[in-house]
Amino acid sequence: MTCKELVDFMVDYLSDQLPKGQKEVFELHLSLCPPCLSFLETYRETIELGRCACTNPDGPVPEAVPERLVDAILAARKAHPESDSHNR
Amino acid sequence: MRRTAVRLVPSELLSALRDLGDRTAYTRRVPHPPTSLGLLSSPVASGGVAESATEVQGFSSDADLLAALRRGEEAAYAHLVRLHGGRMLAVAKRLLKVESEAEDAVQDAFLSAFRSLDSFEGEAKLGTWLHRIVVNASLMRLRNRKRRPETPIDDLLPRFLEDGHYLDPPQPWHDDAEQLLQDAERRRWVRDRIDTLPDTYRTVLMLRDIENLSTQDAADLLGITPNAVKIRLHRARLALREILDREFRGGER
Numbered sequence: 289m290t291c292k293e294l295v296d297f298m299v300d301y302l303s304d305q306l307p308k309g310q311k312e313v314f315e316l317h318l319s320l321c322p323p324c325l326s327f328l329e330t331y332r333e334t335i336e337l338g339r340c341a342c343t344n345p346d347g348p349v350p351e352a353v354p355e356r357l358v359d360a361i362l363a364a365r366k367a368h369p370e371s372d373s374h375n376r
Numbered sequence: 377m378r379r380t381a382v383r384l385v386p387s388e389l390l391s392a393l394r395d396l397g398d399r400t401a402y403t404r405r406v407p408h409p410p411t412s413l414g415l416l417s418s419p420v421a422s423g424g425v426a427e428s429a430t431e432v433q434g435f436s437s438d439a440d441l442l443a444a445l446r447r448g449e450e451a452a453y454a455h456l457v458r459l460h461g462g463r464m465l466a467v468a469k470r471l472l473k474v475e476s477e478a479e480d481a482v483q484d485a486f487l488s489a490f491r492s493l494d495s496f497e498g499e500a501k502l503g504t505w506l507h508r509i510v511v512n513a514s515l516m517r518l519r520n521r522k523r524r525p526e527t528p529i530d531d532l533l534p535r536f537l538e539d540g541h542y543l544d545p546p547q548p549w550h551d552d553a554e555q556l557l558q559d560a561e562r563r564r565w566v567r568d569r570i571d572t573l574p575d576t577y578r579t580v581l582m583l584r585d586i587e588n589l590s591t592q593d594a595a596d597l598l599g600i601t602p603n604a605v606k607i608r609l610h611r612a613r614l615a616l617r618e619i620l621d622r623e624f625r626g627g628e629r
Contacts (some may be wrong), residue, residue, distance in 0.1 A: 290540025299610045303591075323545040327534075330549055330624075333556075334617040335585050340557045341566035342470055342586045353461025357479050361457050361486045362450075368487070 289317045294324050298331055438502045445493055457486060460503055464510040471514040471582055473571065481517050485510040511587060512597055518575060526574035532615035549624035556624060569619045577612035584609050 289297075294317050300306045301314055318324055435441035435455060444452035464485060468478035489496075489509050496505055535543040549556070557563050570578060583594040584605070591609075595602040 290536075291542055292536040292540040295534060295614075296610075299606050299613075323542055323547075326548045327542075327546040330546060330621060331613060331617050333549060333552065334613055334620055337557060337566050337620060338570055338581065338585055338616060340554075341563040342570070342582070353458060353465055353482070354479075357465070357482065358454065358457045358461060360479075361461075361483050362454055364483060364487055365453060365490055 289313050291317075291321065291324050291327075294318070294321075295327060298328065301328075302332070302335075439498065442493070442496070442498070442502065445490075453490070456489075456502075460506045461486075463503070464506060467507065467510050467587060468514045470586060471511070471579070472517060477517055478514070481513040482510060484516070485513040488513065507587070508589075508593070508597075511583065511589070515579070515597055518579065526576060529574060529577060529611060529615040532618040533611065534614060534618070546621070547626050549621070550626060551624070565623075566620070570616060572619070573612060573615060577608055577615065580605055580608040581612035581616065585613070 294314060297306060297310065297314055301311065306314060318328065435444065435452070441452055441456060445456065461482060464482050465478055468481040468485075469475065472478045472481060485506065489506055496502070534546075537543055557566070570581065573581065579598070580594060583589045583597065584591070589597070591602045591605050595605045598605065600608075
């Protein structure tokens with residue numbers, strides 16, 4: 289397995305979808321190749337950083353839905369009563 | 377409009393105590409919450425307050441809420457929107473980036489959910505079901521946007537020599553993820569970098585890594601094959617890794 293191939297297999301490796309034999313080869317390469325180990329680590333960190341950055345409380349996440357949106361949704365529902373499954 | 381669910385003070389207990397006229401027994405056995413002690417001094421008022429507290433508390437379970445929705449109870453609809461709307465709006469904002477569009481997507485999502493209440497199966501949680509619906513509503517709006525030509529991300533993919541070795545061997549980053557994201561400014565910077573990815577890739581990254589949808593669910597919602605999801609996800613992560621690498625590489629570690 290070359291470094292390029294190892295990178296190609298990374299999605300499957302991280303979701304534990306590599307067949308057993310391939311997984312062993314993957315891990316053997318990893319244990320002998322510091323650049324690939326760094327690549328895997330930073331690839332993992334990328335996922336983690338993206339997740340934290342997008343879901344952190346200081347992000348664009350409202351605590352509650354604005355009341356005017358609640359009103360708009362309830363009004364839209366009344367304007368189209370046929371849209372309710374219970375009315376059909 | 378009365379719920380039998382979640383009552384701060386069970387009405388049966390209250391009325392039983394009233395019949396007994398034994399207020400001391402009540403205070404002794406149930407020393408809190410303090411408000412309910414106050415209520416007992418005026419039995420008539422206490423009933424009313426206990427009921428409105430129940431209204432505020434709402435529905436004890438998805439099944440309870442769902443039954444009320446299917447009966448067409450207005451309060452149940454309002455409750456559903458307040459309970460899940462905030463989280464759904466956050467999802468829509470992450471995907472659409474424009475506040476007004478995100479609000480429209482949430483409205484689309486709720487109206488669509490109201491229409492399909494009958495088909496909702498109790499096995500899934502309401503929240504999970506609504507999450508999927510708002511992701512779908514957001515994706516529809518993304519699709520309907522005027523297509524901007526997307527910048528190819530090939531320049532951000534790792535490059536290799538003929539023999540499969542790295543052209544530019546990777547190095548560790550100077551800190552781990554937690555430390556790299558300590559301040560809000562950093563997190564905003566990372567979010568902005570994600571936003572620079574072409575929508576084709578950004579969307580898959582958001583669905584898989586941020587919204588935690590399965591490969592199959594993402595494929596269904598995007599109308600592409602699971603394999604295409606995997607390829608796009610990998611390329612999106614590689615491109616983002618490269619962008620972050622330019623900032624975080626090397627250093628004192």
